[in-house]
Amino acid sequence: MSSIKALSVVIPVYNEEEVIISTIDKIHSILKKLNIVYEIVVVNDGSTDRTSEVLMSYGGEIVLLNRDVNRGYGFSLKEGIERATGDWILITDADGTYPLEDIPLFVSECSHADMIVGERSGKSVRMGLFNKLAKVILKKLIYILAYKWVTDINSGLRLFKKEMALRYWDIYPDGFSFTTTLTVAAIIEKYKVKYIPINYYKRTGKSHIKPMRDFFSFVFLILRIVTFFRPLRFFLPISFCFFVFSVVRSLRDIFITNAIGTFAVLLFIISIQSFFFGLLADLIVVKFRGKRINI
Structure with missing residues (x-):
């Protein structure tokens, strides 16, 4: 039994004139x-092709947000979610990669979780070697910092509570x-997150992702988020490493000069x-936990 009162589907779009209408029609048919x-909120993120024209001439029912300037995937999702009226949000891409x-x-799974994520591990997964390697590295990094295995960190097909x-x-x-x-x-x-294995198809049109740049952006972002939510998990290992270095340096100084040097003391202070x-x-x-996050 679904716990959804109203569902808002948010689709960010950038230069997807070839496939956007078929994507919308398929979602309508399924829902x-x-x-x-339900409602379908389409956010046109400053497309330079005929996407805007195609969407404005669409005969079906959608909520269309048109923007002349490209602001990015995340900005478009935020704009769409803010406009959405449903208590649950489904996001997906318009490029045909996700199995709608x-x-x-x-x-059907929303009554058992706060977020359901499409884990790209099905029988048909069209993902580049670099993307697969980056995915493994990011998973291990999150486990080291957050002590949780995340099977798919950035899947673009997911259903979650708007709240x-x-x-x-x-x-x-x-x-x-x-x-x-x-x-x-x-x-x-500690929200309830459920992963569902899905296929991941070859996209229609040109990808807008820059793998190397986006990979390092993801790494810095993960470090930032973990530091923001669980700072001790980030700073404690750093402190321990500097402490070990200070002990090793102190033993080396005592063995060579019979005294603890300035550098060993500095390492200890940093620790x-x-x-x-x-x-x-x-x-x-801990003091501000439970409040809406503002930075």
């Missing part, structure tokens, strides 16, 4: 069979890292400062 209240036919499965997304509104970036931020925040804050900085940050996080 009408589910017999739920699996939407009913997502809806949960709004809680972290001011830390979402405007670029492709929106889904990464939402995933890491939900995992660290203590890192620990207390993390402890202070952790106390601040």
Whole structure:
């Protein structure tokens, strides 16, 4: 039994004139069979092709948000979610990569989770070697920092409570890292996240992702989010490393000069400062936990 009162489907669009209408029609066809209240919010992110013209001439029912300037994937999602009226939000891409036919499965699971994520591990997954390697590295990094295995950190097909997304509104970036931020925040804050294996098809049209640049952006973003929510998990290992270095350096100094040198003392001071900085940050996080995040 679905716990959804009203569903808002948010689709960010940038230069997708070839496939956007078929995507919208397919979603309409699927959701009408589910017999739920829904809307489709399409955000045209300053497309330079005929996407705007195609959308404005579309005969079906959609909520269209047109923008002349390209502001990014995350910005478009935020704009669409803000406009959405549903208590649950489904996001997907317009490029034909995600299996829209699996939407009913997502809806059926919403009573058991706060967010359902499409894990790109099905029988047909068209993903480049670099993207697969980056995905593995990011998964391991999150486990080291957050002690949680995340099977797909940035899948663009997911269903989540609007209320949960709004809680972290001011830390979402405007670029492709929106889904990464939402995933890491939900995992660290112990929301119920369920993963459903899905296929991932070859996209229609040209990809707008720059793999190398976006990979390092994801790494820095994960470090930032973990530091924001669980600062001790970031600063404690740093403090421990500097402490070990200071001990090793002290033993070396005593063995060679029979005295502890300035550099060993400096390493020890950095270790203590890192620990207390993390402890202070952790106390601040605990104090303000439960409130909407603003930075």
